[in-house]
Amino acid sequence: MALACFxxxxxxxxxxISHCLRKKKKAMLANPPILTRLTLGNLFLIYLSIFxxxxNETIAEE
Known part of the structure; x- marks a missing residue:
């Protein structure tokens, strides 16, 4: 009985939880991050996918 209740x-x-995460994901996709200039002297990462x-290429600043 206790197991069924649990x-x-x-x-x-x-x-x-999944409903809340779905709302947050939808909000994030509706307002993507704004592109900005890279800061001189900071390291950045390049993610590259080739099919x-x-x-597909993404540049991210650390």
């Missing part, structure tokens, strides 16, 4: 409550909690029909 499982049903954990499912409710997980549902609330047969697509190339």
């Amino acid at each position: 499982l049903s409550r954990s499912a409710e909690t997980a549902l609330r 047969d029909n697509a190339v």
